[in-house]
Amino acid sequence: MGFFDTILFPFKWLVSWIMVQFHDGLTFLGLDAASGVTWTLAIIGLVLVIRAALIPVFVKQIKAQRGMQALQPDMKKLQAKYKGKTDQLSRQAMGQEQMALYKEHGTNPFSACLPMLIQMPFFFSLFQVLSGVAKANADNVGIGAMTHDQVVQFDEATIFGARLSDALLPSLQGGNLTVAIAFLSIIMILAMIASQFITQKQIMSKNMSEEAMQGPFMKQQKMMLYVLPLVFGIGGVNFPIGVLIYWTTTNLWTMGQQFFVIRRMPTPGSPAYREYQKRREAKGLPLLGASKKKTEEEPEVIPEVKGQRSQPQRKNRKKK
């Protein structure tokens, strides 16, 4: 076993185990055990489990967004300090001070790297499970928690005439490309790209503050908006249909979450936020920023830390 296989082994086991559980459950409910539909639903079940496990992360992030109101005054000061300074070092310096500010207020709007990175081994494992099915069938072995019988069943299960482990380009190269594989792959690739694109576009056009939109990363991000569909299109022709299903489902989940965020707790200073405030006004509810300030002004007065905070940094700067 190679280095990556060793790392992926537990994930592979878990991925296949979750899928088998869903498959058995659905079979128990009366679905055909050998049907590709049942295995497709098992893959969707896997997505639901992984994304549901990440809900606490999402909730944490939403709560942090609310806390952002309290540090708006400090943030404004910081923005004024770096106004017009567009060189890379200054932007970085601003980023650093911003982080210090979040830390000081005990709130952080970002969701952290670990939850994002932890999804990757799951994805690679699924990829390995799906692309390894044909080989495991031939070698007479199981995969992870899947028994050999289940592997055979999975390998032979078809949805709309295509197997879940079929991929567009490898089938084409192998000379066994069918209309079903081509059709289903292309539909799924388009769905995957569309869901990704819409989510990204939504975030960029609605849920970014003006400062972020004028920030140094915006140009790059705008370019990626159009480059990524290309990358996924090229990558997608190599993906088994099962992986495409996984990816599209998880994208749709992200999209749903994003719609919720844009509607209910938009980033302060973004177009979505202004719409949100308008809706609140129309309903006669107090504006979010105004109502928060009054309650939080009193504890906020105490931190003379504000003045102190920038000082130790400056000393530090000179020391080095």
Added chain:
Amino acid sequence: MNSSQTQGSAPKRLTAVMNFFWHVPRNILIIVLKLYRRVVSPMYGQVCRFFPSCSAYALEAVTVHGAVKGSWFAMRRIVRCHPWNSGGIDHVPAPVHVNWDDPSTVPLIVQLNHPHVFLAKQQETQSRNSA
């Protein structure tokens, strides 16, 4: 790295070759990390709760400490970067032989991860030039 300058050209070339191979793992990781920062990072926007961000931290760690130690630092940072950590400023541990006096010799990522240090240096040189 500079020890080769004292000897003749043959050993010099040998050290250069050895250096090249010694740094292959590190340089591969640097390329991978730079690609990640170019291609994957923009997909997610900012998610990191720290300054420098995890990928910037990893790039600096690997650049400064090499493939093995750098990866170890990077891994520990990623494990720290979870929603229940309040985040904030968290720099790569500086190596013993750090020399930041001449910014032109410092890798860009190190400069970007210590903006205040190098902004100050920039101002120093600017005021020196104008004086």
